[in-house]
Amino acid sequence: MNLTMYTDYSLRVLIYLGSRKGKIVTITEIAQYYRVSRNHLVKVVHGLGKNGFIETIRGKGGGMQLKGDPRQITIGEVVRKTEPNFHIVECFDENNKRCILHSACGLKSVLAEANRAFLEVLDRYTLDRFLQDPEAMKDLWSQVGHGQWQV
Template sequence: MRLTTHSDLSFKTLIFLAVAGEDGATIAQIASAFGASEHHLRKVALELVRLNLVTATRGRSGGLRLAASPAELTIGGLLRQFESVFADAHCLGAAQNGCVIFGLCGLQRVFNESLGALFSVLDRYTLEDVVKSSPGVAAKLGIEAAPPPV
């Protein structure tokens, strides 16, 4: 599977925000943690806000926060929102796309079945699963652990 840079940075941003929790983060913090361009991350953040995955607040205590619980966001659902094309093969398109045996060979069925299996797996996992199964991510990203509730 191949992700666009935009999708990759979208997932990284959501992971950062899931780890940061209620505190959220600024574009500068996320860009610094991943060595990404703030300009590119700003575009990603705007798209995440447009998709209602992230909220953005301006001002001194502003920043980005997840708009939903990480437990509500499936990896498959997110990927479907980030990517519009899942394979470059002509066989996976709805139109012939110049293939003279389109619809006659079994390759289209095989590719579609495998893509269905991929999403079947991705839909079983949430952003929360990804974050919980990755101990040490907060420290690696420079996010301080929230103090335990008193």
């Protein structure tokens, strides 16, 4: 199973916001912290807002914050809502029936079971387990040369 960069960045944004415990954070701040493209994060943040994971605040002093309790957000839920599909092989896509084994293949059911198991494991973990201590974040922030950390 290979997660998209979109899902990876979505998880990073949620971890960052959860670690900041209700503070209003900007996309630029997160992009600098993780050293990733701000443009990519704009799309990610929009999707996280649409899916109800974050609250965005417009205007001067605006930004975003985590919406809800990190103990209630499962990693599995985030992955399901951010991955475009779980077609780990072409026959998982109902619109793609090019494989000649499609109707008689036993491998498809095994791969489907593995896919379900993958998501079941992710469902056992909530966001709070991965939140970082603000002091550790402060140390990392200064190590990557971003100046003063606002605790």
